Amino acid sequence: MFEAKLGRNFWLYTIGRWISQAGWVIQDVAVPLYVLDQTGSGTMMSVFIMAELIPRLLVNPIAGVIGDRYDRKKLMYGLDIARGVLLFAVIGFNLLGIYQLLVVQMAMSVMGAFFSAGIVGMFPDLVEREQLARANSILQSGGQILRILGPILGGLIYAIGGIKLAILINAVSFFGSGLFEILIEYHRETRELSSIGEVWDDMVEGFRFIKASRAVVLLMSYAVILNTLLNPVFTLLVPYMTRVVLGFSAVQFGSVGTAATLGALMGNLLIAGKLRERSENLIFKAMFGQLGLMLLLAAVPFLGRVSYPALLILVSLIGLCNVFVNVPLFTKL
Structure with a gap:
């Protein structure tokens, strides 16, 4: 089919x-x-x-x-x-x-x-x-x-x-x-480069x-700044905390990435199934939500036995908020 x-x-x-x-x-x-x-x-x-x-x-x-x-x-x-x-x-x-x-x-x-x-x-x-x-x-x-x-x-x-x-x-x-x-x-006809100057x-x-386009410049600048600030959290801070500070296993380390993806998937489903164009009204709320959740990450190493489930919940919520920011933003772009 x-x-x-x-x-x-x-x-x-x-x-x-x-x-x-x-x-x-x-x-x-x-x-x-x-x-x-x-x-x-x-x-x-x-x-x-x-x-x-x-x-x-x-x-x-x-x-x-x-x-x-x-x-x-x-x-x-x-x-x-x-x-x-x-x-x-x-x-x-x-x-x-x-x-x-x-x-x-x-x-x-x-x-x-x-x-x-x-x-x-x-x-x-x-x-x-x-x-x-x-x-x-x-x-x-x-x-x-x-x-x-x-x-x-x-x-x-x-x-x-x-x-x-x-x-x-x-x-x-x-x-x-x-x-x-x-x-x-x-098969697609293309005009190949005749000189490096092209x-x-x-x-x-x-x-x-x-x-x-002033609108394109503003949207691109906003997207780049926002994602540049957020990217180190998932690529550096969370892996270092998970493996070195908390000493989690390799499987637990991987499950943190899965939690973030599940949060993002939930956000995509909410936008596609219910919120749609209304998601544009949530950009700034989601942005401040992200910042608040990232601040809460600092408390995870002090939570003892509940540090693992707390980290899973936090990164999933950050993934959810990230979708509520990026999808409307890049749709506009």
């Missing part, structure tokens, strides 16, 4: 994305655990976060131009397979030192930026316009399920086989995703478009 309506290309794309996301979620849990177990350092965790964030920020404008000018299908499967090769090399050559993994993190960030530039533009071409909302809902629903199950599974895999097993699974997932993407039938010209044109 779904095959007839959404088509073979959609399902090849979607299953490929789910396979890739599953492997990445597992590694995304295992790497912080490994770094904290090896160093016990919140500073080193910060360095790993910056090693992923800064290269992506720097190459994103260039990646956007490349994604518009070159074959998106080749970008997709080529970069998935390349990332799989890189991770197999990490295991094969035992490149598991902290600074070696830091370099790998940077390389994966750059390749991920170019990969994202290809998939963002390709997806709307794979389904009929009237099916786009439904197709995107199916794709995102599968991603949500993976983000719910993945953290706990990632913690369990790390507890069983350590960082090597987690990286191996991610490497295999990238290859599996690439194989599905190769089978997609996709990259700069296209970037300048994009920045001019953004600058010309």
Whole structure:
């Protein structure tokens, strides 16, 4: 039934994305655990976060131009397979030192930026316009399920086989995703770059478009500032508190990420099923709710036996509030 309506290309794309996301979620849990177990350092965790964030920020404008000018299908499967090769090399050559993994993190960030530039533009071409909302809902629903199950599974895999097993699974997932993407039938006429100067010209044109709209500038600035302030809570503060301060197990560590995703999923369901456009009226209430909940996180280490359930409740509520802020904000954007 779904095959007839959404088509073979959609399902090849979607299953490929789910396979890739599953492997990445597992590694995304295992790497912080490994770094904290090896160093016990919140500073080193910060360095790993910056090693992923800064290269992506720097190459994103260039990646956007490349994604518009070159074959998106080749970008997709080529970069998935390349990332799989890189991770197999990490295991094969035992490149598991902290600074070696830091370099790998940077390389994966750059390749991920170019990969994202290809998939963002390709997806709307794979389904009929009237099916786009439904197709995107199916794709995102599968991603949500993976983000719910993945953290706990990632913690369990790390507890069983350590960082090597987690990286191996991610490497295999990238290859599996690439194989599905190769089978997609996709043809799009593009004007390839004739000189490196065209990259700069296209970037300048994009920045001019953004600058010309005051509303877009304000919304983008607000979104960037808000998420920049919140991101360290989940990527640095909560993992450090969970593993180093509270000494939780790898599975408990993963379950905290699952709790945040469950809260976000509940928020999405409330917006889609009941609140809809009215969710725009909750942006500022949700923002102050987030800030209050983040302040309460400081009390968790002093709660003794109830620190674990208290942390689960707090991060799930933060995830819920985050959706009430981001969904209306990016819908406006």
